[in-house]
Amino acid sequence: MKTYQLPEVRIERDKDRCINCGVCVRQCAFNAHKFDEDGEVYSEDEKCVACQRCVSLCPTNALYIKDNAPFVKDNANWTAETQKYIWKQAETGGVLLTGMGNPKPYPIYWDHLVLNASQVTNPSIDPLREPMELRTYLGSKPDHIEIEMVNGEPVLRTKIAPQIMLKTPILFSAMSYGAISYNACEALGRAATELGTFWNTGEGGLHRNLYKYAPNTIVQVASGRFGVHSEYLDAAAAIEIKIGQGAKPGIGGHLPGEKVGPAVSETRMIPVGSDALSPAPHHDIYSIEDLSQLIFSLKEATEYTKPISVKISAVHNVAAIASGIARAGADIIAIDGFRGGTGAAPTMIRDNVGIPIELAIAAVDARLREEGIRNRASIIAAGGFRNSGDVIKAIALGADAVYLGTAALVAMGCHVCQKCYTGKCNWGIATQNPYLEKRLNPDIAAERLYNLVRGWSHEISEMLGGMGINAIESLRGNRLHLRAVGLSREEMDVLGVQVAGSPMA
C-alpha cells in the first residue's frame, strides 16, 4: 500500500561541505542516509526521526535537520498530526505506538510557580561559605521518638524503620535493562554510586555484572515479575513495587522479542527472543489488601531490612490511593505524572491518560497531612522534571525527592526523538543492538549523569540559600515559598499556593 505519510523533517546537506565520508550512513540505524550507485551520499527525509546523531557526528557540519511541518489546509481540528495518525492506522490497522513522555501542550504548572528569596528582614545564606544540607532520608518515620533519661544522659528508645539516605533529593527513575542498553544501566549505577543517590532497575532485573552497584540500587517488582529472585531482592537498597507508570497508566508493558537477546533473557529469566509482556494489573493484586500482602511478603523476604516503595501513576483519585498505600505499609510512594517517559506506549494512552505531577504532589501531600500520616511514607515525584527549578518546586509542594528519567537519558545523549520502541536508538541508549549499544561509553555517560545532578544540586543549594534556608527539610511542603502566576483560583487551591504579590501568610 502506498503510504500517504508526509515527511516530518527535511534533511539538508550542504554539498560544498560534504566530503562523502559516509559517517552519516553508518550512524543512522533508520537508513535515512545512503550511498547511491555512484558512491555519492544522499538522504531520504521520510526515514529520518530527527535524533540528530548524524548532525552531531558529521565531521564537516554539512548536515542540518529542519522541521518540515507538512502543509495541510489550515484546520484547527484536522491538523497534520491528526491526519498523520489516521493515515498510519488506515495503512496498518494497528495501535499507534510511541516513546518518551506526553508531548502535548498541556499547562506546565512549574512554569506558573515562582520561588521566594530573602531581602533585608532575614539574611540569605551563601552555600559557598555556609553549610547547606540536601541530605534526605526516604522511608517510614514514626510520628515521635522516645527518649529515656538514664543517669542524666538521653537514650534513644525508638527504632526507626529502614531508610535509604540520599546526598541530594534526586534519584534516577526506573528504566529497565531491555528497554535501555547494558551500558546505559552501568552508567546509571556508577553515577548513582558516585553521587550518593540511587538508580532503579525498572522491571528488567539486575544484570549479574551490576550487582556491584547494588547498595545504590532500587530493584523493581512489577506485574511480570521479570528477573525477581531472592538474591535480587537481598542485594537491593530498596524494593519498588511497580503498579503504574505515568506514560501509560492502567496498562502493562511490552518488550518486543527482538530486544530479548541472551543477556536480557538471562537477566529477565525468560527465553531468548520471547516477548516480555507485563500484565496491566498484578494478577495477585486486585485490591488494597492484596497490595499490603505483597508489601509484607517482600518485607518478610528481606527481613524488614529495607524500605518498600510503591510506584503509581498520577490519576484522578491519586490522593486517596496514596493514602491507602501508606496505610497498606509502604515506606515510600513514588508518583509518576503524565509527562513521565516510557520505552514504548500506545500514543493515545500516553497523550490522554493521567494528570500533571504538580497537582498530584500537592493533592497527595495535603491528603496525607490531613489524615496525620504524612510521616508514614516518603513521596518521590516523577514525570518530566526538566531542571533544578522543577525539582525545588516539587519539594516545596511536598515531595521528599524526585526521580529523573528523561533528563538522565538526555544527559547521556538522547535527543527525545520518541523512537525508543523501535530498538534502533542511534545514541546506543534505548537499544539492544550490539553495534548501536557500544556507541554509549559508560565512563563518559556516567560522568555526564554525575555532572548533571551535581549541577542541579548546586543550583538547589543556591536557591535554598536565597530563601534563607540551610536544610532541605525546611522547604519540603513549605508552599509559602511558592507563588502562582497566571493560574485559576481552583488550580491554586489544589496546589495550596497563593497568587504572586500576596504576603507571606
Added chain:
Amino acid sequence: MEGQIHRRNISGCGLAGMMSEDGRLMGGEAIIRSMEVLHDRSNGLGGGFAAYGIYPHKADYYALHIMYDDVKAKEETDVLLDERFEIDSEEIIPTKKSEAIPKGPLLWRYFVKPKVDFEDCGLCEEDYVIEAVMTVNSMVSGAFIFSSGKNMGAFKAVGYPEDVGKFYRLDEYEGYTWIGHGRFPTNTPGWWGGAHPFTILDWAIVHNGEISSYGINKRYLEMFGYKCTMLTDTEVVAYMFDLMLRRHNLPLEVACKALAAPFWTDIDRMKAKGNAKGDIYEALRMVYGGALLNGPFAIILGHTNGMVGLSDRVKLRPLTAARKDDMLYIASEEAAIREISPELDIVWNPKAGEPVVGELKNPVKKGSNKARELEETVA
C-alpha cells in the same frame, strides 16, 4: 479574631529574661529597666512581658488573660467559658493609662478550673484548656485569650516595652521568672494580640527573628491538631515546645536540638566516634524535620519550672547569657543585663543552637490537681 490576624508579622526585636533558680520572688521593675536599654531594638509597635509565680494564691487555677474589643465579645466569650470552666473569679486587669499608651482593648483576667474531671490524665486536662483557648480565639470576633497558664501571666500591648510594663503596673507583681520583649515589625496590623510573648498554657515565648521554614512548621503542627490562628512565627515556636516537651515527653535539650538541629557533618562525626548522641540527633532530624526552625531567630522560652534561651543553628540573631548567684540572665545584648546586675559571675555568648537552660531547684509538679494528689499519695 478573624480580620485582625491576617498577616504574618516579620520582625526584628529585642528580648530579655531573668530567672531566680531558687524561686525568689522579684518585682517587675528590673525587667522593665532591662528592656528600656533595648529601646532601639523595637519601634513602638509592640512590647510585652511574661511573669511566673505572680498568682500564688490562685496557683491551682488557670489564669486566663483576655483582651476584648467590646462588651459584646466578652458576653460571647463568657458563654463559651461558662460551658467549659468553673470560674473562680474574674476581674479587670489593673492598668495605668499614660500619654504613651492612652487607650487599649478591655483587659480581663479569669481564674478557672475545667468543669470536666480528668482524674489522673494531666495531658487530657491541658489539651482541654488548649482546645478552649483555640475555640475562643478562632470563634469569637473581638476576643483574644493571650495567657492561659497557672500561676503565670502575659502582659502585652502596642507600645515600647518600658511603657507597656508601666501600663500594666508590673512593679506591683512579684515573680521568680520574668521575660520581656520589644518588637520591630516590618508590617503593622497594630494589634495588641500581635505583641510578644506568645503563650499557650504556661509556655511563653519571646522571639527575635523570621522563620523561613514557617510554611512547613505550620503544616507540621497542623498534623498534630494545632491551629495556627495568629500567623506569627512565635506562635509556631510555642506550639513546637508544647508538642515536643508536653506531648512527646522529650527532654528539653533534645527538643532544642530539633528546633536548631546540629549539622549532618557534626552528627556524622559523633556517630563515627561512637557518641550515642549522634544516633539521637540523626533520628531527631529524620522524624522532626518539620519542626526545624530555619532562618534567623533568638528566643527565650519561659515555663513554670524554668527559662530557656536558644538561637538558630547558625546564630543569625544575637543572644547573650550571664549568671550571678542564683540568677540566670538572657538578653539580646549584654548591656540589658548589666543594667540590672552590674556585677556578674559569668557572661557568655552561647554558641549557635546551644540552649541556655535555667531550672527551678524545687520544680513545681504539673498536671491536674487529681494527678498531683495521686502522685503524692503514692510517694
